[in-house]
Amino acid sequence: MSTIDVKTVSLDDLIYEDEILIDVRSPAEFAEYRLPGAVNIPLFSNEERAKIGTIYKQKSREEAIEVGLSIYAPKLPVFFKKVKELKEENPNKRIVVYCWRGGMRSKSVTGTLGLVGIDCYQLEGGIRSFRKNVQESLAKEVTKERDYLVVAGHTGTRKTEILHVLKEKGYPVLDLEELAGHRGSLFGQIGLEPKSQKQFEYELVTRLHQLKDSPYLIIEAESKRIGHIVLPDFIIEGKEKGRRIELEHPFWSRVEHIYQTYQPQKYGEQVKEALQLIRKYLSHDLKVELEDLLEQGDYKLIVARLLEHYYDPKYSHAASTYKTNATVIEFDDIHTAVVQLRSYIDHYFGER
Known part of the structure; x- marks a missing residue:
């Protein structure tokens, strides 16, 4: 997945009312903190995210990725349908996908959506960059x-x-x-x-x-x-x-x-x-x-x-x-x- 080429956008380039912001983090992460106007389409449930995190810590990154892909793959049709509906409702808005750090979750989704014909961007630095801006302010x-x-x-x-x-x-x-x-x-x-x-x-x-x-x-x-x-x-x-x-x-x-x-x-x-x-x-x-x-x-x-x-x-x-x-x-x-x-x-x- 590391070779996926995706388009990115920085936090400074966002115009919130002109974007379709898709938060792919777990529901618990989204409930705690989110970008203004964002929609939560989680890659993993709270339990799935915890399971993958445990595998990452106790076994290896590679095994965590394999398990993550096995969980994500069956959800792709539903995920695609939800994103497509959002785009149809807001045809003039840009799709921006984000996770916590602008890492594998948002990159995987952005790349996959691009492959099936949905033009979208990954937010550089994820919501962590937004959090940093808040603290600086x-x-x-x-x-x-x-x-x-x-x-x-x-x-x-x-x-x-x-x-x-x-x-x-x-x-x-x-x-x-x-x-x-x-x-x-x-x-x-x-x-x-x-x-x-x-x-x-x-x-x-x-x-x-x-x-x-x-x-x-x-x-x-x-x-x-x-x-x-x-x-x-x-x-x-x-x-x-x-x-x-x-x-x-x-x-x-x-x-x-x-x-x-x-x-x-x-x-x-x-x-x-x-x-x-x-x-x-x-x-x-x-x-x-x-x-x-x-x-x-x-x-x-x-x-x-x-x-x-x-x-x-x-x-x-x-x-x-x-x-x-x-x-x-x-x-x-x-x-x-x-x-x-x-x-x-x-x-x-x-x-x-």
């Missing part, structure tokens, strides 16, 4: 001088909702929870699909590029981790140095907002799993009460007790460590909060 971001506006507040103060409104109005919002696919607590992934670190960093770089000319960024006050995602140091430093808004929303309005956001009637099992994880941080009496409330299905009161005895004290302690004072915005409805916040932003960072 993050490194450059460290050197940029930007101000930060940090929107803080107790759990349930509708910070994310307010940021979404500001973003729609054109403000430079960096929605870290949206990029992470996680809300940042033990309950944070309920109803969402958490991103991998690699996918998060790609989407972060994409958003930062969109905001490259903005002298400031608006972020939510996050800890170092959002679920399994670790935030870059420059964002944490920006948070610590930035101007801070403290949102204050009535307690029972917060309870209602959390209840509507997490939809415990729909995601009951996930809520129960999260409650099990948080148990070790709670007092014995609170554990007993929550168990009773869970049995009764009284999720709103569960939310209220967790806010009162766990999340609010935890937040207050964290807020006490800030070295700068916050500007407080009290509100009953989103419109009031947005109006006050926009007035603050326009005063300190300039009108839009």
